[in-house]
Amino acid sequence: MAITVQLDQMLLERRMSLTELSDRVGVTIANLSILKTGKARAIRFSTLDALCRELDCTPGHLLGNSAEPQPEGNADEA
Known part of the structure; x- marks a missing residue:
């Protein structure tokens, strides 16, 4: 069983872009994209x-x- 991140759904519900979330939380767009x-x-x-x-x-x-x-893979920690 895999753990999933429901980031797409959360952003859609809040009408927020990945760029806007990145600016607000101080996490790079690249790391948010990995999530x-x-x-x-x-x-x-x-x-x-x-x-x-x-x-x-x-x-x-x-x-x-x-x-x-x-x-499988070696993605960086977010």
Whole structure:
């Protein structure tokens, strides 16, 4: 089972761009894109906290589970 990041859905619901979120939380667009595309292998608690604060959600809203196996790769931490 893979952990998924529901960043696309959260941005859509809030009518916010990835660039705007990047500016607000201080995380690069490249790292947010890694999260958004499911290529991230880890996320710092501080990043998760900043995203949840800005998106006005809980980690449970932002993260989910998928029945698909985790993708292989060595993406950087966000």
